[in-house]
Amino acid sequence: xxxxxxxxxxxxxxxxxxxxxxxxxxxxxxxxxxxxxxxxxxxxxxxxxxxxxxxxxxxxxxxxxxxxxxxxxxxxxxxxxxxxxxxxxxxxxxxxxxxxxxxxxxxxxxxxxxxxxxxxxxxxxxxxxxxxxxxxxxxxxxxxxxxxxxxxxxxxxxxxxxxxxxxxxxxxxxxxxxxxxxxxxxxxxxxxxxxxxxxxxxxxxxxxxxxxxxxxxxxxxxxxxxxxxxxxxxxxxxxxxxxxxxxxxxxxxxxxxxxxxxxxxxxxxxxxxxxxxxxxxxxxxxxxxxx
Amino acid sequence: xxxxxxxxxxxxxxxxxxxxxxxxxxxxxxxxxxxxxxxxxxxxxxxxxxxxxxxxxxxxxxxxxxxxxxxxxxxxxxxxxxxxxxxxxxxxxxxxxxxxxxxxxxxxxxxxxxxxxxxxxxxxxxxxxxxxxxxxxxxxxxxxxxxxxxxxxxxxxxxxxxxxxxxxxxxxxxxxxxxxxxxxxxxxxxxxxxxxxxxxxxxxxxxxxxxxxxxxxxxxxxxxxxxx
Numbered sequence: 042x043x044x045x046x047x048x049x050x051x052x053x054x055x056x057x058x059x060x061x062x063x064x065x066x067x068x069x070x071x072x073x074x075x076x077x078x079x080x081x082x083x084x085x086x087x088x089x090x091x092x093x094x095x096x097x098x099x100x101x102x103x104x105x106x107x108x109x110x111x112x113x114x115x116x117x118x119x120x121x122x123x124x125x126x127x128x129x130x131x132x133x134x135x136x137x138x139x140x141x142x143x144x145x146x147x148x149x150x151x152x153x154x155x156x157x158x159x160x161x162x163x164x165x166x167x168x169x170x171x172x173x174x175x176x177x178x179x180x181x182x183x184x185x186x187x188x189x190x191x192x193x194x195x196x197x198x199x200x201x202x203x204x205x206x207x208x209x210x211x212x213x214x215x216x217x218x219x220x221x222x223x224x225x226x227x228x229x230x231x232x233x234x235x236x237x238x239x240x241x242x243x244x245x246x247x248x249x250x251x252x253x254x255x256x257x258x259x260x261x262x263x264x265x266x267x268x269x270x271x272x273x274x275x276x277x278x279x280x281x282x283x284x285x286x287x288x289x290x291x292x293x294x295x296x297x298x299x300x301x302x303x304x305x306x307x308x309x310x311x312x313x314x315x316x317x318x319x320x321x322x323x324x325x326x327x328x329x330x331x332x
Numbered sequence: 333x334x335x336x337x338x339x340x341x342x343x344x345x346x347x348x349x350x351x352x353x354x355x356x357x358x359x360x361x362x363x364x365x366x367x368x369x370x371x372x373x374x375x376x377x378x379x380x381x382x383x384x385x386x387x388x389x390x391x392x393x394x395x396x397x398x399x400x401x402x403x404x405x406x407x408x409x410x411x412x413x414x415x416x417x418x419x420x421x422x423x424x425x426x427x428x429x430x431x432x433x434x435x436x437x438x439x440x441x442x443x444x445x446x447x448x449x450x451x452x453x454x455x456x457x458x459x460x461x462x463x464x465x466x467x468x469x470x471x472x473x474x475x476x477x478x479x480x481x482x483x484x485x486x487x488x489x490x491x492x493x494x495x496x497x498x499x500x501x502x503x504x505x506x507x508x509x510x511x512x513x514x515x516x517x518x519x520x521x522x523x524x525x526x527x528x529x530x531x532x533x534x535x536x537x538x539x540x541x542x543x544x545x546x547x548x549x550x551x552x553x554x555x556x557x558x559x560x
Contacts, residue, residue, distance in 0.1 A: 288405060315407045317544030327407050329336045 083110035086279045087132055087168070087249060092146035094127055094136070094303075101127045103303040104146070109249075109296075114271060114280045116290035116311065119300035120326065125283045128300065129251050132281065133168035134161050150249070166193065169242035173254040175234030177226035182209075182218050185226045185237055189245040204244050211277075212240035213270050232263025239270065243278075250274065252282040256289065268293050287327055291315045299323045339404050346396050346417055351472060353389040353421060357428045358464040360386070361527070364431040364438075365457045368520065371444045379435035386428040390421045409541065416541035420471070423530040423537075427464070430523040430530075437516040448503070448513045452496040456524040459489050463531045470535065474542050483535040483547060489528035490554035496521040 085108035094102035102124045109115045117125035130136045131148055134155060148155040150168060166189075178185050186205040195201060205222070209215040214236040218229070226237055235255060242250055252271070256264040264286075271280055272293055284290050290297050291311060298308040299320075307314065307323040318324045325331050360379060367375040397414050400406065406414055438445070463482050470478035500521065504514045536547040 287407070291407070316411075318408050324408050328410050329339065331335055 083113065085109060086111040087148070087150045087281070089128075089131070089149070090147045092128070092131060092148060093144070094124075094131060095141075095143045096139070097141040101303050102131070105303075105305055107298055107305065107308065109279060109281055111279050112275055112277075113295040114275055114282060114293055116294035116297045117281070117283045117300060118285075118287055118290050118297060118326070120331075121285075123300040124303040125298075125300045126253050129170075129253055129281060129283050131155075132249070132251055133165050133170060134159075135170065137161065166245045167247050168249040168251060169245065169247035170251040170253070171235070171238050171242055171255050174258050175231055175238055177229065177234050177237055179225065179227060181223045182226045182229070182237065183222040186240055186244045189241060193245060208240040208244040211243050211274070212236045213266065213273075214240055230263070232259050232266060235259060235263065235267060236270065239267075239274075243274075247278065249279045249281065252280065254283055254285060257285060264289070287315075299326060301326070336404075339406075342396070342400050342404065343410065343413065346393060346400070346414075347472075349389065349393050349396070350417055350420060350424075351468060353386060353393065353424055354464065354468040354471070356386055356389065357424045357431070358461055358468070360428055360431040361457060361461050361464065364434040365454060367435055367438045368449065369446050369454065371438065371441065371446045373439045373441075376435035376439040380432050380439065383428060383432045386425060390425045393421045394418060409544075412541040412544060416537040419537045420534050423533045427527045427530045430527050433523050434520050437519060441516065442512060445513050445516060448510065449517065450496055450499045450503075452492050452499060453517065453520060453524065456489055456492045456496065456521065459485065459492070460524055460527045460531070463489075463528060467531050467534050467538070471538050474538070476539050476542050479535040479538040480547065483532050486528045486532045487554060489525060493521055493525040494554055 088106075088108040090106050092102055092105040093100060105124075105128055107115075107128075117129060119125045127136065131144065132150070132155070136142045136144070144156065150159070150164065153159060155164060178188060180188075183205055186208050187201045190201060190204050195204075206215060206219075209218060214233060217233060218237075221228075226234065229237060235258075239250070239255075255271075256267050259267065268289060271282065274280060282290075282294065294311045296309065297311045297314045299306045299314065299318075299322075301322055307318055307320045309319075314323065315327060318327065360382070363375065363379050366372070367379060397418055400414055463485055466478060467482045469475070470482060497518065500514050500518050503517075504511055539545060539547045
């Protein structure tokens with residue numbers, strides 16, 4: 042997709058400072074002992090190191106170190122309360138507003154520390170999120186998609202139209218809604234609303250798309266459409282998806298991480314996880330023997 | 333209480349069915365050898381007629397596996413188990429067929445074969461039966477070490493096979509050699525040797541379903557020179 046939206050460039054001295062941090066962080070990453078297998082071939086666009094997260098006294102994440110490769114799909118699986126959604130939310134700071142949250146450890150996106158080096162609005166523009174239940178704004182289809190670019194200051198009608206069309210096309214929704222762009226998005230089906238949510242995220246041209254159980258409220262046909270879409274999006278985006286549907290993780294993801302009680306029990310190529318997992322707990326979970 | 337009781341029950345049922353089929357196949361080898369050693373055409377006929385039992389068992393297990401795949405979507409070790417079961421039952425069924433082949437030779441014999449049977453044949457049958465028994469044991473206990481051990485024993489059967497060939501070829505080429513007896517016995521030796529090959533396959537599938545790894549084929553060191 043052609044870059045239509047640009048964020049104001051940081052001033053020169055800030056850019057220099059960024060370069061310094063970037064360099065420092067890259068050295069740290071390269072020296073890090075927890076690089077995943079084959080890290081040399083793929084570049085991790087987001088990675089965490091020894092990430093701990095507490096909700097008050099309760100530790101929800103325990104020393105989580107994960108690399109998410111650029112232009113890949115990473116799936117997070119695990120029973121309810123295992124920390125997979127919490128982990129996803131740390132990647133674009135969605136936990137910031139949760140009372141009593143404390144985070145130790147580091148999250149890096151594009152070489153910079155998510156919690157130190159980013160303005161949260163900029164971070165969330167570049168690391169977008171799609172939620173479990175479709176959540177269209179009570180406005181027209183067009184305005185739903187144009188909302189983000191407008192918030193970021195885009196006013197040009199022609200450009201907005203172009204963004205709306207391209208986003209809807211990327212989300213494989215254009216043909217279904219092109220004749221009703223100016224009617225309420227609330228009239229769309231659940232599956233269409235979820236693709237609208239994806240289109241809305243794509244409209245601000247993120248680099249990473251986080252998805253928190255994006256198909257759990259959808260019927261099998263809509264689910265298949267979203268899965269197809271996600272697989273296509275991999276070409277241009279990096280995708281991290283939390284799912285309760287293990288077959289879904291098996292079908293679409295390149296890597297899978299299995300969470301249990303806030304820890305990553307096992308992480309690796311999805312095929313390996315579903316064919317021959319190394320840890321008995323992973324085996325039991327994916328075979329449905331607990332959870 | 334463990335989750336997915338019905339699923340686990342289905343896996344256990346399939347496991348028990350395979351064991352039952354294996355025991356039946358092992359018993360048939362003994363029956364076929366008894367028929368051979370006693371020139372018992374009637375017993376041979378019964379073996380041939382009863383082959384449908386084993387075939388039905390195989391089909392029944394296959395059906396259960398397919399239903400299991402369709403409704404339970406097993407993954408990882410369970411998936412490998414179901415896949416391996418399909419292969420194992422195929423091999424067991426082939427061993428059953430080979431016993432039937434022996435029975436057919438006994439049934440169609442125009443004269444007594446038993447007194448010409450070289451010692452190596454009952455010895456091979458004994459080895460093969462032992463391999464089936466131990467391989468089923470390895471299957472039930474998921475004992476990879478035992479499976480590998482049984483796998484290796486194929487070589488001993490091969491060694492005996494070539495011994496048998498040499499002896500039977502001598503019988504054929506002797507003046508007044510009895511081709512009508514030696515040829516069926518050559519076939520029987522060959523059938524027993526093939527049974528051991530199928531057992532090694534089963535051992536490989538046991539290792540596969542437990543570990544996800546493929547057991548390398550070992551090249552036989554048996555003396556293959558069989559022309560005197």
